[in-house]
Amino acid sequence: MDKATTSNIDTISRTCIAVRLRLLNRVVTNLYDDALRPLGLKVSQLNILVVTARLGLARPAQVCEILQLDVSTLSRNVKPLQAHGWLEVVPDEDARAQPFRLTAQGERLIEKAIPAWEEAQRQATELLGNEGVALLDQAAKKLRQTRPEA
Amino acid sequence: MDKATTSNIDTISRTCIAVRLRLLNRVVTNLYDDALRPLGLKVSQLNILVVTARLGLARPAQVCEILQLDVSTLSRNVKPLQAHGWLEVVPDEDARAQPFRLTAQGERLIEKAIPAWEEAQRQATELLGNEGVALLDQAAKKLRQTRPEA
DNA sequence: TCACGATTATTGTATATGCAACTATCGGCT
DNA sequence: AGCCGATAGTTGCATATACAATAATCGTGA
Structure with missing residues (x-):
């Protein structure tokens, strides 16, 4: 392998944002x-349930806008939850629309999930540090600004 | 929905690290x-190719350690690359082992991918800011410390 | 009214991800 | 030699993710 190639590979390996972000995402998701x-x-799934709870009546496109999810992804992800x-x-x-809402059972599930969520949140906070969490907030906020709901 | 439930949902919605990290991951991955x-x-896929390039001869378990990937995931992800x-x-x-290496074609692919990677890297840097990138480095480093290759 | 572009969601296809269970092999100990 | 725990990967299953193509419906302008 020639020097230029080695150098490029080294650069990606050391600096690629996607590599690190994806790795971090895997680890935190697993927590x-x-x-x-x-x-x-x-x-x-909890993501989707919580967004739905906040919306009351949730239209798929709206949920996708909030979570920056492809509509086709949500379409499939909703099925198990249903x-x-x-x-x-x-x-x-509008016969095209497929709005959905949280059921009473879904609401109870969220309640039951709180302690587990808190524990994972604690671990994730420890991993990222307060600065890390703050930065994540900033980035998320920026994404919301980038894509204003007209 | 009672007040306590609404409050919990609100808390998750506003503060959950996983929600934001996953969202950011989707956006950046798409870039x-x-x-x-x-x-x-x-x-x-580029992730895996680059790690492989650095290792020369890559053992699956080793790649998984580096990328914090489940071995079963890598097992499948390698197939399209192959x-x-x-x-x-x-x-x-060792007949149990399935080490793999980059081909000449794979090496050429990485070379060709550099400009595209640079452009995406530029966009991602803009999104996260220099601080964000630095924090990501820190978190990634911490993960490496947490799981030392004994 | 009705034809047509726009909107909303689903389906086909491909990849990514992880847990549990399994297979194959290795190495050491008897 | 032969058993047995340890190690290395694969496979079954379920879910997540997105692009391209499609289906169904809507609303508007002629």
Whole structure:
């Protein structure tokens, strides 16, 4: 392997933001998933339930805007949540729409998940440090600014 | 929904580290994937190729340690890379092992990917800011300390 | 009214991710 | 030699993720 190539590989290896962010994401996601496992819940699912709870009646496109998720992804992710009885699809005047809302069961699940979430949150905070958490807030805020809901 | 529940949902919504980190991860991953798309390459794949390049001869467990990836995940992720001819599995004395290495073609691919990577890296840096990048470095370093290769 | 572009969501396809269970092999100890 | 715990990867299963293409519906302008 020639020197230039080695140098490029070295640069990516040492500096690539995506590599580190993705690694951190895996580790942190596992912290939460481990804590939530006894409830049969994953943090990705808790995300969606919480957003839905806040919206009351949630339209897919709206949830995707908030979570920066592809609509096709949400479309599939909702199915297990619905199957578990945590969400229910609500009929709408506009026949294209598939708005959904949290069920009472889903609400109870969130309540039950709080202690596990708190423990994972504690571990994640320890990992990132207060500065890290603050930075994450900033970045998330910037993303919201970048994509204003018209 | 009673007040306590609303309050809990609010807390998660406003403070959950996993929610934000996962969101950021999606956005940033998409930056790199968009830039790399013309090459038929995803940043997750570039990760693996680069680690492999650095290792020379890469053992799966070793790559997983570095990337904090489940071995079963890597086992599957390697297959498309192999199919594209970017990696090749190398026979080993230990019949359990499945070490692999970068092919010449894989090396050329990395070279071709550099400009796209640089552009995505620029965008990601802009998004996170220099502090954000520094924090990410710190967190990644901490993860390496947490799991020393004994 | 009805034709057509815009909107909303789903489906086909491919990859990423991890847990649990399994297979194959290795190495040491008897 | 032969058993047995340890090690290295793979496979079954479920979920997450996104792009491209499609389906269904809506609303508007002719």
